[in-house]
Structure formats: C-alpha cells, structure tokens
Amino acid sequence: MKYMTIFLFLIAFVTGMMLWGPPTIAADTIEVLKVETMLMEKGADSVSLTVKAFVKNNGDAADIAVGVVGMDRQGFELEQATLKGSLKSGQTKVLVGMVNVKGDVYDKIVKWEWKK
Numbered sequence: 709m710k711y712m713t714i715f716l717f718l719i720a721f722v723t724g725m726m727l728w729g730p731p732t733i734a735a736d737t738i739e740v741l742k743v744e745t746m747l748m749e750k751g752a753d754s755v756s757l758t759v760k761a762f763v764k765n766n767g768d769a770a771d772i773a774v775g776v777v778g779m780d781r782q783g784f785e786l787e788q789a790t791l792k793g794s795l796k797s798g799q800t801k802v803l804v805g806m807v808n809v810k811g812d813v814y815d816k817i818v819k820w821e822w823k824k
Contacts, residue, residue, distance in 0.1 A: 737767025765795035
C-alpha cells in the first residue's frame with residue numbers, strides 16, 4: 709500500500725509539472741515585432757494555418773510563450789494560439805505554431821495580433 713501511494717503521488721506530481729509548462733518571462737521584457745499567417749490547407753469545414761510571430765527578447769534568456777489572436781472587424785477575438793520557444797538576451801527569433809480554424813470563423817478574421 710505504501711508503494712502504491714508513492715507511485716500515485718509521483719504520477720500526480722509529474723502530470724502537474726507537465727501541465728504547468730516551462731517558466732516564462734514577463735511580457736514587458738519581450739516585444740512582438742510582427743505576426744504573420746500562411747494558409748496551409750483549406751478543407752470543407754476547416755482551415756489549417758501556420759502562425760509566425762517575430763519576437764525580440766529585451767530581458768534575460770528564458771523560455772517564453774507568446775499569445776496571438778485572430779480578430780474580426782469589430783475587434784472581437786475569434787481564435788487564439790500560443791507560440792513557445794527559448795530566446796537568449798537580445799535575440800530576435802521567429803516562433804511558429806499551427807492553428808486549425810473552422811471555415812466560417814476563418815472567413816471573419818481580418819488580422820492576427822499579439823495579445824499581451
């Protein structure tokens with residue numbers, strides 16, 4: 709019973725650490741210079757996009773996560789993506805992610821921007 713309790717604790721601990729994710733830095737030490745998207749595949753009901761963010765780290769070296777959102781004409785957020793990577797101090801890097809969007813939602817998105 710003792711070993712089963714230790715085993716379950718370790719499973720819960722490891723799962724929690726995996727969900728917590730890597731440490732990130734404060735948004736005021738990074739700068740997103742530009743966000744671009746590229747249509748990869750358009751299906752009958754959905755669209756696959758590549759989302760790229762050009763990110764500059766003005767702080768210390770760290771793992772970062774950048775949120776980007778797809779906006780409609782009225783400024784409502786219709787879709788979101790989180791791009792992750794490691795940047796050294798002063799480094800500019802392109803972070804890339806894939807997003808699947810419903811076709812009708814994709815037609816309403818007019819721009820993608822950084823969500824601070």
